[in-house]
Amino acid sequence: MKVLQIVPSISLIYGGPSQMVLGLSTALAKAGIDVTILTTNSNGDTGQEPLDVPLGIPVEQDGYNIIYFPCSPFRRYKFSLPLLQWLNQHAKEYDIAHCHALFSPVTTAAATIARYQKLPYILRPLGTLDPADLKKKRRLKQIYGNLLERPNIAGCAAIHFTTEEEANISYRYGVKTQDLIIPLGVNIPDNLPKKGETRHSLGIADDVPLLLFMSRIDPKKGLNFLIEATQKLIKKGLKFHLVLAGSNPQDPVYEKKITQQINDSILANYTTITGFVKGELKLGLLQDADVFILPSYYENFGIAVAEAMAVKTPVVISQGVYIWPDVETYQAGWVTTLDIDALSNALETAILSPQTREERGKNAYQLVKDKYSWSAIAKQVIDAYQRLQ
Template sequence: MRVIELVASIRSEYGGPAYTVPALASALRRAGVEVELHTLAAPEKIDCGVPVTVHPLIRGIPAFAGYSAGLYGQLQMLSRDSNIIHSHLLWTALNILPEFARRGRNCRHVISPRGTLSRTAMGMKSWRKAASLRLGQWSALEHADLFHATSDMEYEDIRRMGLRQPVAVLPNGIELPQFSEAKRRPACRTLLYFGRYHPIKGIEMLLSAWKKLSLRHPEWRLRLVGPCNAYAEELKKAAEKCRLPRVEFCGELKGARKIEAYREASLFVLPSFSENFGVTVAEALACGTPAVTTTGTPWKQLEEHGCGRCVPAGEEPLTGALDWLMSCGDDELAAMGERGRSWMEEFNWTHIGERMKTIYGWLCCGGDRPDEVRPD
């Protein structure tokens, strides 16, 4: 079986899909699938264990259009010799053209919206999305053979659009780090945010909550980690203007330094208004750190598993949840983190790769429908 995975960018500043799509491709390869990854932008060093092809953007055309010279012809050639083209995200030429390029060929088209169909996401730059739908994105959605949703919330987003094709509900995976010793008691307790600096992430709401929390919990600091951009500078200036104490803005952290940041934190927070998965919650739990997030993410089971809180997106609920957990002792937070780490064993990439391989096989060859696939 030959599969082509398509994603606009695998640069870290692009957010979750820049990590999860290469990780999925790598897991599929370990499962015995012949897989290639095609993208429009990549870092200089690429190490995901699969062949990667970068299709450079055309100068003068806005990057959000996602168009590369000769892209349509290359997709036609790929669809001729491939069983599946799996496109991730929406709204760019890279997500529209595969549907037209594969027509007349025995190549299936799978689409992973990855949060782009949520109500919150659809309301942002709606003019651009409306134009994309008219230019072929709706046709691509209508004619896709299968959708992949990473959560029940995303499944509902797909159905709300009136799309009736089968949907495979399969979460992202997580690499479970191995540690030789338990988490150390920190000298200063840290509330950690890790991710993109973007309005959808709810960071302004978090800073507003911190005004109260910093007074109630002088032994805590707030640490925000992510690739720097113009919005990060706006947030930093706002924090300085409001004289928020013990707030640290960090640049991007990778590898061992990233794991160390999760391990050093006493509590993790993702205050997003909308997430199709929220991989940083999984990463924090995998490192033994409990988490607080919102019902705009698919992490409502945090409380069921005893490893955090999931509350409505709003300053008051967020402040209340953080206040409660920041009042917990170190031992209590550590126990919550360990429960979260045990839960994350269900999300290992090897298992996710095997399940996706089975789903692809069913799509191409038929047979018994996998448990993850939901018909209309």
């Protein structure tokens, strides 16, 4: 079976949802699927240099091919006319296309081409059909959605949602759709840094609970709740150290605002802000954290939550992170409402309960093994491809 994965960019700057395509492609290739990723060389929307990659030719990686195309004529919107021309010429050589991200001009146009070329295609919205997300630039999205995305939704073989909650709340422009509910996957690391090494490098003592927020610094992530909740913990006299790991090159003003807010508050002496992390530092933080926190307003999956659980770190998440039913069922951490007091209480319980943290960390690891391993997810995706092609 020959499969196209179409995604606006796989640059690290765009976070986990884009990177997920690489993990899926690796797993599919291991299962014998012929996978080609079509993407652009976009590396940010605020003046960053594009990715330094070969353009227009297949690049082999982990058993699959990636073809990068230049952003042209609109770099700002990750649009690529060469990508679309290539797809129009080669669509009939493939059995199915998996298009990642709605409301992105290149994937919108790619789905349209697939429809006209009679190539079955699956849409993965990445949370863009969430009513909360549709409120952003509401008027523009109403026009764009009805004119461009509605026909693509009507013509798709299926929509790929990553949680039941995402499927339940997503707006489909009045179209009846076939839904696939298949979670995202994570790799369980074979090798981890020496335990405690990363916390020591940041000057955090062994007896101080390390609370980790690792995600994009974005208003939807609930940092307003986290800042208020942790300030309440300080006033109660609890001992902890918060590590804020992440950045937002797309919205540096908001990132600077959060940094300033922390530095001007009582949190300043209890917080380390690392910026974007990857590699050994990322793994070390995930492993050394006593609790991972993500109090998002809405999150169609929350890949960083799964990455934390993969190294046996329990999580404190809001019900806005749509894998919360799994976390609650497995007792893999603590689930709270979007409320400062509820979040503060959950964090206090976690900080004061080391044995419970250890137990819930083991449960978290089991959850990842049972439901979020790439091999299991690849099998579900292949079954869907075979039914829909």
